[in-house]
Amino acid sequence: MNPTPSPLPYPPRPAPAPAPDELWWLAPAICTPLALLLAYADFAGSGFPLVWALGYALPLAFVAGAWGGAKVRYKRVQRIVFGITGCAFAFVYTKTLMAVLMPIAIVLWLVHVDR
Secondary structure, eight states: OOOOOOSSSSOOOOOOOOOBOTTTTHHHHHHHHHHHHHHHHHHHTTOOOGGGGGGGHHHHHHHHHHHOSOOBGGGHHHHHHHHHHHHHHHHHHHHHHHHHHHHHHHHHHHHSOOO
16 A cells, blocks of 8 residues: 655645734723723713713723734734724713613603603
């Protein structure tokens, strides 16, 4: 029995190591205080009770995701997108709540109005 020959005459080279990113911290470091500031500005102008501030956990989780992951160059765009998405969600949280809750409140009011 003859062994089957390898399709390559030489062994494959290992993949090159990804290039480290020296500025991996820049996007998360900018987006973290910006998201906190936008969340504070959004919530301070809303007039909602304090318990509704728990909804800012999702936008801040996006910003926290910008801190995690591999510190390599090809993940830089992902860190920037996570940070910007967290900032945007922090700014529109109460506006989105109002856009969802107001039509529900109007429909409930119309259904239960005294005739």
